[in-house]
Amino acid sequence: MNKLGIFMNFWEENWAADHIKYINKAAKIGFDILEFQAQPLLEMDNSRLDEIKKAAADAGVLLTFSVGLDKKYDLTSADSSVRSGGVEYLKRIVEKVAYLGGDIISGVSYEGWGSPSEIINYDDKQVRRERSINCMKEIAGSAAGYGVTYCVEAVNRFEGVVLNTAVEAVDYVKEVGLDNVGVLLDTYHMNIEENDMGEAIRHAGSLLKSFHTGENNRKPPGMGTLDWDKVFKALKDIDFKGNIVSEPFVQMGGEVGRDIKTWRNLIPDPTEEKLDVAAKGLLEFTQSMLRKYDM
Incomplete structure (x- = not known):
């Protein structure tokens, strides 16, 4: 069975939090990741990283990592x-x-996260794409030396310009041309941008290195309108063995609510206890789909 995970900020309103608390919580609920x-991580010294690494090892939890790149580090900028x-x-x-023993990083790690304020046309998009690819070759080359796979995530038009679909992500990865660069697809974004999520997954094929799940409304899988049979049948068709990490965002407030644009609580009165119950439910839902498709 594929390793299953959850994004820490399902619970937390700010991006930085007590990682060890959520490592232990994920393990207790039954997640692998x-x-x-x-x-x-850049604000932590090695002693703190050592504590996190030990906690993950003790709990038997794999750590994976995402980036929503701040625009001041935009790899597509005209400013060199x-x-x-x-x-x-x-x-x-x-x-x-x-250093933490991680072997995969993903997200909007190839451009500044969020749609730009200026008008973008097709030619500008292609110029931005080329700048990003040139930078990615250097970053991913460095990552290869650490044994880290660098995944680029196709996101919806409101969160990025360069990669909105599986076709664009696959073409980008092929042009970068490094074995440790892959594609991450996310059902929330796919629901907005793809004509057929199953075909998008099949198109990514062996380049799909990790997978995010979330409902059409950013709730946990099973609490919205997505066709999960189509999704998991396609994952089965490509013999997907990678990580499946659920990335629901259901709380307003804080940095996360602001950045994700969650302007109301999607789970009424989202206490920690209620969120724990929802996390257990999404894990059981995902496990049931894996069993259904013999994954």
Whole structure:
């Protein structure tokens, strides 16, 4: 069965939090993986990283990492100093991930996260894409030296310009041309951008290195309208063996609510206890789909 995980900020309103608390919580609920934003790692010294690494090992929890790249490090910027700063910033994040024993990093890690304020046309999109690819070759080359796979995530039009679909993500990865660069697809974003989620998954094929699940409304899987049979049949068709991490965001408030644009609580009165119950439910739902498709 594929390893199953959850994103830490299902519970937390801010990106930085008590990672050890959620490592232990994920293990207690039954998850194999805890995923969280990698940027806060840069604020930690090695002694704190050692504590997190030990806690994960003791709990039997794999750590995976995501990036929503701040625009001041935008790899698509026309300003070469911004791009070079982004390259060095992401190299430092890769080093921290590797120190923790992580082997995969993903997210909007190839451009500044969020749609730009200026008008974008097709030609500008292609120029931005080329700048990003040139930077990615250097970042991913460094990541390869640490044994880290760097996944680029196709996101919806409101959160990014360069990669919105599986076709765009696959073409990007092929042009980068490094074995440790892969695709991450996310059902929430796919529901907005893809004509057929099953075909998008099949198109990614062996380049699909990790997978995020979330409902059409960003609730946990099973609490919305997505066709999960189509999703899991496609994953079965490509013999997907990678991680499946659920990334629901259901609370308003804090950095997470602001950045994700969650302007109401999607689970009424989202106490920690209620969120724990929902997390257990999404795990059981995902396990049932894996059993159904003999994965």
